Amino acid sequence: MPRIITLTTDFGSGSEYVAEMKGRLLHARQPLALVDIAHDIPAHDIRTAAWLVGQACFAFPAGALHLVVVDPGVGTSRRLVWARIGEQEFIAPDNGVLSWAIRRAGLGEAHEISVQSGAAATFHGRDVIAPAAVRLIDGALPESLGQSATNLEQLAWPEPLETPHALEGEVIRVDAFGNLVTNLPAALWPRVVAAVGLQIGRHAVTTLVHTYGDAARGTPVALVGSQGFVEIAVVEGRADERLAAGVGTPVSVAERDPAAGGSAREQRVEPGQLGGR
Numbered sequence: 001m002p003r004i005i006t007l008t009t010d011f012g013s014g015s016e017y018v019a020e021m022k023g024r025l026l027h028a029r030q031p032l033a034l035v036d037i038a039h040d041i042p043a044h045d046i047r048t049a050a051w052l053v054g055q056a057c058f059a060f061p062a063g064a065l066h067l068v069v070v071d072p073g074v075g076t077s078r079r080l081v082w083a084r085i086g087e088q089e090f091i092a093p094d095n096g097v098l099s100w101a102i103r104r105a106g107l108g109e110a111h112e113i114s115v116q117s118g119a120a121a122t123f124h125g126r127d128v129i130a131p132a133a134v135r136l137i138d139g140a141l142p143e144s145l146g147q148s149a150t151n152l153e154q155l156a157w158p159e160p161l162e163t164p165h166a167l168e169g170e171v172i173r174v175d176a177f178g179n180l181v182t183n184l185p186a187a188l189w190p191r192v193v194a195a196v197g198l199q200i201g202r203h204a205v206t207t208l209v210h211t212y213g214d215a216a217r218g219t220p221v222a223l224v225g226s227q228g229f230v231e232i233a234v235v236e237g238r239a240d241e242r243l244a245a246g247v248g249t250p251v252s253v254a255e256r257d258p259a260a261g262g263s264a265r266e267q268r269v270e271p272g273q274l275g276g277r
Helices: 016-025 046-059 099-105 124-137 186-194
Strands: 003-009 032-038 065-069 080-085 088-093 107-112 166-174 180-185 198-200 203-205 220-224 229-234 250-254
Touching: 003 016, 003 046, 003 124, 016 032, 016 124, 032 046, 046 065, 046 088, 046 099, 046 166, 065 124, 080 099, 080 124, 088 099, 088 124, 166 229, 180 186, 180 250, 186 220, 186 229, 186 250, 198 229, 203 220
Parallel strands: 003 032, 003 065, 065 088
Antiparallel strands: 080 088, 080 107, 166 180, 166 250, 180 229, 198 203, 198 250, 220 229
């Protein structure tokens, strides 16, 4: 079976840089299957890349090799590393781009990749990462790439915070549809239901649904998304624009007196219904 190799970069769709990396990878003697995850990550946006690969790469069969090149520090003293995270393998700059993957599945082992003389200081994806991947595809052991690496760079990912009167969180991701993914995990959804909604920035979202089609077009809704977090959406619209929200916008779930009344609309969510797309 061909070795699965994925590519995630901020090079842009149709970029010659993507083509050059693929050309280098095709020098491998053993068969491989190239999969493009994304090349339209915003330039230099390590956090977006970290979320994307940390969510997407674990859907692949065990042993897939994921090449991640979002590297504003290319050519500097930052390291390049091979890492085994869960059952997946990665080659990436050690700049935090593997943070979310490590948070989800834990770091097994890692090795620093030596930069050979002659590598272009501005294109390690082509001249260092792709050749290292070819060596692995053709049977080299990861330890042959360089010395063991520890203390990989980690980005800070905000945790929900309990206060005397509310549960506080924030938006950590805006997806391609404008949906606002919060850092409130699915396990906290009953708190949102009990509070009959949540507050995001200056806006209250009080329609709670199982899936997007459960409310009328244009309605702001909250639900548990497929990635396991509470998210806020606007049905067939963009929540980021409608609610003037983005990464870092605060989200809160107020403690509510069960005896208190309320006019908020709620669609009841039964146990076992928490799911996503």
